[in-house]
């Protein structure tokens with residue numbers, strides 16, 4: 448996997464990554480899982496499916512993914528920090544030569560790889576080395592992206608962001624012994640974050656197709672700043688931050704049968720969710736977009 452160096456505090460745009468056939472038809476679902484659409488049976492169908500992938504439809508998918516991310520954070524917040532989950536010396540070697548969370552993620556990914564998870568180009572493993580091959584019959588995922596996209600995987604940055612910055616903001620200090628469940632919850636959070644952030648590849652493809660004459664000079668000049676400026680929509684980002692804070696309030700409130708709902712007490716602090724998006728999720732999604740665009744003419 449190409450590991451892209453990324454500083455969470457200062458963007459030092461990294462080196463590179465891919466594309467392909469573009470969807471061109473109206474999918475029945477207004478929020479298409481674009482990469483999981485079945486391959487069309489005929490050129491006519493391909494034509495019409497490609498038309499269904501628009502910036503609007505991708506944004507709707509990102510909005511739906513907000514729900515998944517916020518619920519995953521709420522579930523992780525059921526447990527306190529549970530630091531032994533992350534302590535390399537907690538599990539005696541040679542059972543595991545790393546932390547419990549590392550082993551749970553790695554071994555779950557190996558099982559899910561056999562079940563075909565990573566045959567879907569929307570999925571990116573955290574431990575891509577030596578993953579077993581899929582044992583399930585191949586599914587013909589429609590190719591949407593330019594082929595170099597396959598080499599873009601910034602999960603190492605997502606891992607560092609999650610464990611070094613994010614977790615401490617929403618997990619209460621403490622230890623209740625539920626380390627395996629804690630690690631399983633971390634995995635769900637990581638996978639939801641990874642899927643959302645790598646969606647930047649699709650967003651970049653659509654933006655490129657909509658305005659290739661604007662993007663091409665910046666791509667040829669390898670001008671990361673210009674690409675970042677072209678792909679950034681500040682008003683959309685502001686709306687995302689407000690909406691996720693609101694969702695965290697709605698999804699994370701205590702609900703009782705009396706009329707004394709404690710609306711001021713939330714399972715995950717809405718301002719933390721907003722900050723997660725503003726400081727990390729959206730910058731990383733834009734980083735993926737830049738990396739994708741830089742390889743778009745390869």
Ligand SMILES: C=C(O[C@@H]1C=C(C(=O)O)C=C[C@H]1O)C(=O)O
Pocket residue numbers: 506509650678679680681683684687728729730732733
């Ligand atoms: C994903 C997009 O690109 C950028 C990144 C955004 C995000 O990660 O949510 C939002 C707006 C853009 O600045 C988009 O335009 O929707």
